Amino acid sequence: MPTNSLSRRKFLQLSSLSGTALCLGYYFPLSADAAQILNASAEAAETEIELNAWISINTSGKVTIFSHRAEMGQGAFQAIPQIVAEELAVVLKEVNILFAPGDNRKYGSQITGGSSTVRSSYKNLLKLGATAREMLTEAASTKWGVSKTDCYAEAGHIIHRPTGRKFHYGELVVEASKLKVPENITLKPRSAYQLIGKPLKRQDTPLKTNGAAIFGLDKRIPGMLYASVERNPRLRGKVKSFDDTAARKVPGVKDVFLVKMKVFNTDREGIAVVANSTWAAFQGRKALKVEWDDSGFEHVNSEDIFRQHKEILETREGISFRKTGDPDPILKQGGQKIDALYQTPYQAHACMEPLNCIAHYQGDKLEIWGPIQGPDWVQDYLSEEMGLKRENVIVNMTFLGGGFGRKAFMDYPYEATLISKQIGGPVQVVWTREDDLNQGPFRPGVSYRCEGMVANGEISAFKVRMAGQNIDHFSDDKRGEANSSATEGFLESYFAHLKNVSFADVPFETPIPIMWWRSVYASTNGFAFESFLDELALAAGKDPLEFRRVHLQEERLQQLINKLEAVSGWKSRKKNEGYGTAITECFGSYAGYVVKVSRNAENKVQIDQVWAVMDCGWYVNPDTIRAQVEGSVIMALGAATIHEVTFKDGLAEANNFYTYHMPRITDAPLVEIHVMENEADAGGVGEPGLPPFAPALTNAIFDLTGKRIRNLPFDLTSV
Amino acid sequence: MITLSVNKKTYQLDVDPNMPLLWAIRDVIGLTGTKYGCGAAQCGACMVHLNGEAVFSCVTPVSRAVGQQVITIEGLSAGNDHPLQLAWQELDVPQCGYCHSGQLMSAAVLLRENPNPTDEDIDQAMAGNICRCGTYSRIRKAIHHAAELQKNGK
Ligand code: FES
Ligand code: FES
Numbered sequence: 001m002p003t004n005s006l007s008r009r010k011f012l013q014l015s016s017l018s019g020t021a022l023c024l025g026y027y028f029p030l031s032a033d034a035a036q037i038l039n040a041s042a043e044a045a046e047t048e049i050e051l052n053a054w055i056s057i058n059t060s061g062k063v064t065i066f067s068h069r070a071e072m073g074q075g076a077f078q079a080i081p082q083i084v085a086e087e088l089a090v091v092l093k094e095v096n097i098l099f100a101p102g103d104n105r106k107y108g109s110q111i112t113g114g115s116s117t118v119r120s121s122y123k124n125l126l127k128l129g130a131t132a133r134e135m136l137t138e139a140a141s142t143k144w145g146v147s148k149t150d151c152y153a154e155a156g157h158i159i160h161r162p163t164g165r166k167f168h169y170g171e172l173v174v175e176a177s178k179l180k181v182p183e184n185i186t187l188k189p190r191s192a193y194q195l196i197g198k199p200l201k202r203q204d205t206p207l208k209t210n211g212a213a214i215f216g217l218d219k220r221i222p223g224m225l226y227a228s229v230e231r232n233p234r235l236r237g238k239v240k241s242f243d244d245t246a247a248r249k250v251p252g253v254k255d256v257f258l259v260k261m262k263v264f265n266t267d268r269e270g271i272a273v274v275a276n277s278t279w280a281a282f283q284g285r286k287a288l289k290v291e292w293d294d295s296g297f298e299h300v301n302s303e304d305i306f307r308q309h310k311e312i313l314e315t316r317e318g319i320s321f322r323k324t325g326d327p328d329p330i331l332k333q334g335g336q337k338i339d340a341l342y343q344t345p346y347q348a349h350a351c352m353e354p355l356n357c358i359a360h361y362q363g364d365k366l367e368i369w370g371p372i373q374g375p376d377w378v379q380d381y382l383s384e385e386m387g388l389k390r391e392n393v394i395v396n397m398t399f400l401g402g403g404f405g406r407k408a409f410m411d412y413p414y415e416a417t418l419i420s421k422q423i424g425g426p427v428q429v430v431w432t433r434e435d436d437l438n439q440g441p442f443r444p445g446v447s448y449r450c451e452g453m454v455a456n457g458e459i460s461a462f463k464v465r466m467a468g469q470n471i472d473h474f475s476d477d478k479r480g481e482a483n484s485s486a487t488e489g490f491l492e493s494y495f496a497h498l499k500n501v502s503f504a505d506v507p508f509e510t511p512i513p514i515m516w517w518r519s520v521y522a523s524t525n526g527f528a529f530e531s532f533l534d535e536l537a538l539a540a541g542k543d544p545l546e547f548r549r550v551h552l553q554e555e556r557l558q559q560l561i562n563k564l565e566a567v568s569g570w571k572s573r574k575k576n577e578g579y580g581t582a583i584t585e586c587f588g589s590y591a592g593y594v595v596k597v598s599r600n601a602e603n604k605v606q607i608d609q610v611w612a613v614m615d616c617g618w619y620v621n622p623d624t625i626r627a628q629v630e631g632s633v634i635m636a637l638g639a640a641t642i643h644e645v646t647f648k649d650g651l652a653e654a655n656n657f658y659t660y661h662m663p664r665i666t667d668a669p670l671v672e673i674h675v676m677e678n679e680a681d682a683g684g685v686g687e688p689g690l691p692p693f694a695p696a697l698t699n700a701i702f703d704l705t706g707k708r709i710r711n712l713p714f715d716l717t718s719v
Numbered sequence: 720m721i722t723l724s725v726n727k728k729t730y731q732l733d734v735d736p737n738m739p740l741l742w743a744i745r746d747v748i749g750l751t752g753t754k755y756g757c758g759a760a761q762c763g764a765c766m767v768h769l770n771g772e773a774v775f776s777c778v779t780p781v782s783r784a785v786g787q788q789v790i791t792i793e794g795l796s797a798g799n800d801h802p803l804q805l806a807w808q809e810l811d812v813p814q815c816g817y818c819h820s821g822q823l824m825s826a827a828v829l830l831r832e833n834p835n836p837t838d839e840d841i842d843q844a845m846a847g848n849i850c851r852c853g854t855y856s857r858i859r860k861a862i863h864h865a866a867e868l869q870k871n872g873k
Contacts, residue, residue, distance in 0.1 A: 073815030208816030211752015218751035279742035401817025634853025657761035668855035
């Protein structure tokens with residue numbers, strides 16, 4: 001079957017690339033500004049750089065492309081080769097794809113976050129493909145003794161136009177690899193693309209329909225044991241004492257010991273149970289008797305957190321983040337004023353694949369295998385923590401069963417490393433679903449106080465204060481500074497139009513570990529801002545879409561609004577139908593939604609249809625965009641109407657899917673997706689579809705019922 | 720010793736009879752297509768066929784499978800060409816793909832029992848399988864497509 005050409009065996013065979021080949025890759029010198037393309041055989045030897053190529057073509061013409069970013073469902077594994085193959089002029093199906101190990105000197109940043117894979121690398125990738133093609137063309141023209149301009153590349157061959165003679169790439173790589181890397185490469189115009197912009201099939205799909213795809217949890221290393229860790233269920237608590245007598249008697253259990261590590265600048269302590277199967281490790285954990293030491297830690301409760309948010313938002317101005325004009329004097333005048341509090345909950349990432357990681361510590365060397373969003377980060381971090389040379393920390397990638405931000409954090413590879421060091425052999429550390437849901441880090445819960453005034457059908461003052469934990473603090477203590485994401489999600493175009501607008505952050509701390517969650521603060525900001533915009537539109541007596549059209553003058557947004565209006569039938573809506581809209585910006589892309597709701601036979605609110613318009617600028621694969629929007633709708637729906645992480649007495653109450661419910665197929669609404677075509681630069685795809693869904697839904701519910709929803713999550717069935 | 724038949728092959732396993740079938744398949748036999756998602760019959764990532772019925776292998780003790788036919792995703796077809804697999808490939812259903820071994824095993828029972836499922840039939844049969852990436856609308860479409868393929872003898 002042709003679609004199944006990418007078998008597991010082929011991946012393995014390729015792991016030893018040898019023989020003569022043309023290997024091209026970028027080199028990212030740490031200090032220099034511009035990344036440079038290098039030819040492995042010719043130049044890397046001179047500069048003594050070991051070059052791990054992005055493209056490699058061997059003498060049989062086989063093309064291998066290294067994917068330097070994680071594949072966690074978002075389609076990087078498809079997008080990167082699709083870009084390179086376009087300029088390289090090869091058939092995508094005949095290209096082998098390998099995950100590049102962690103090394104940011106070779107691949108540049110590898111962190112899969114901020115929806116950055118395509119937008120941060122596509123120009124380099126295009127150039128790389130084109131450079132290889134040019135070198136092969138030059139090699140062919142020299143071999144034939146003809147002019148280069150009479151030669152062209154197509155489907156893995158260089159063809160001599162006048163005579164129709166052809167060489168396949170494999171016949172040219174020896175000569176090509178001796179050439180100097182040309183400069184001033186001309187790239188194809190978008191109109192000439194044959195692959196980019198087409199809904200080509202994902203290369204990883206066949207591997208994911210027969211169980212062949214290797215996720216972190218599926219990786220096996222000779223001699224590997226399994227481990228699971230009983231961590232203090234109170235966030236950041238310690239171990240006072242433990243009794244492992246019963247645990248050690250569980251058949252298959254090999255060792256039990258305390259693991260201590262720094263996480264988020266505090267200690268995390270737990271008891272590791274090492275065994276010959278995952279289940280034996282889980283059973284061993286159940287048999288442990290542990291006394292925890294929670295002294296010195298605040299035992300947080302959700303109710304207190306959100307009450308405190310409200311209090312500080314009522315009494316403090318906070319740290320100003322961005323201000324144009326001054327909304328305060330206007331808000332003190334009489335008129336159409338709204339003062340609203342929006343609250344959004346803590347959330348878990350709940351990746352389908354629970355966290356896991358294999359580590360093999362060997363004294364002066366460490367090897368890691370796992371579902372990892374930032375292999376280069378893990379390499380840097382572990383070499384520092386373990387006192388190892390950077391190049392002796394090898395971080396191998398697997399497929400990720402979801403990531404959403406959680407798998408960009410280094411705690412689980414670090415923990416696996418400590419356990420491997422202790423037992424002196426390779427080990428796979430497996431988190432249970434319960435660990436995954438109650439240990440965090442979580443998306444922070446955030447509250448927003450929004451005040452606004454309308455005059456003459458427009459916004460005359462707009463003031464937002466947010467209170468919620470600040471993710472910035474965990475990489476670098478930035479106390480005293482406003483949350484740098486205070487306006488994330490809010491369209492820049494509003495700033496161009498609004499005269500008196502201010503955003504401030506009222507600092508708020510708890511010991512709850514927090515982390516990026518798909519679309520980060522846009523996922524909560526977007527709900528508050530776009531709901532509040534709706535409130536202001538209605539106060540001004542305006543149609544919400546029309547109101548946005550007036551306030552968002554940028555051409556791309558005008559086009560997006562026109563599209564939303566046309567596809568959703570916004571103007572021809574009927575009685576007993578609620579329509580709501582929201583538009584947000586996230587990682588360089590614009591996303592707009594219209595949601596239509598009605599009451600069903602049992603008088604319950606139901607979502608009839610969702611229309612999404614995505615403007616990602618330059619894009620690679622429209623089907624990937626659709627898939628990401630479909631997924632974003634479900635994830636946003638879950639966070640808005642189904643689940644939240646609550647805390648009681650310092651414990652996260654989410655435990656497994658019977659307490660942290662997930663959207664299921666029965667919840668999935670009908671979604672129609674439109675992708676805008678324009679000349680704008682590439683924006684993100686994986687995350688921007690998430691933020692506008694919740695406000696579009698609650699705005700629609702207001703339209704239908706007159707009920708304004710300001711707290712998430714809410715129960716759709718009881719509106 | 721426990722004797723198991725998995726994908727028509729016989730295995731002798733020296734394991735605790737209470738070990739869930741999931742871990743026997745993954746850690747002892749070494750077939751990793753069947754996934755762990757919750758260990759609590761909540762998500763369906765671990766779905767396998769036991770004598771043709773879809774079961775959560777994470778809560779099925781390995782002893783219950785003795786003398787029965789276990790089929791995992793690796794055994795759904797020999798060439799990755801079950802109508803459902805072809806439909807999944809045609810519509811590019813998976814995103815991260817982690818849930819889809821289980822999704823396919825649930826869908827296979829549905830399609831065998833009901834060659835012409837409606838959207839409601841699909842929703843009902845597939846409600847035990849969580850997909851965090853949210854591929855549900857494609858799952859629906861792909862099951863309809865697979866029903867067509869099955870009818871046409873593909
Ligand atoms: S792992 Fe068995 S249902 Fe989730
Ligand atoms: S595709 Fe990722 S969980 Fe279903």
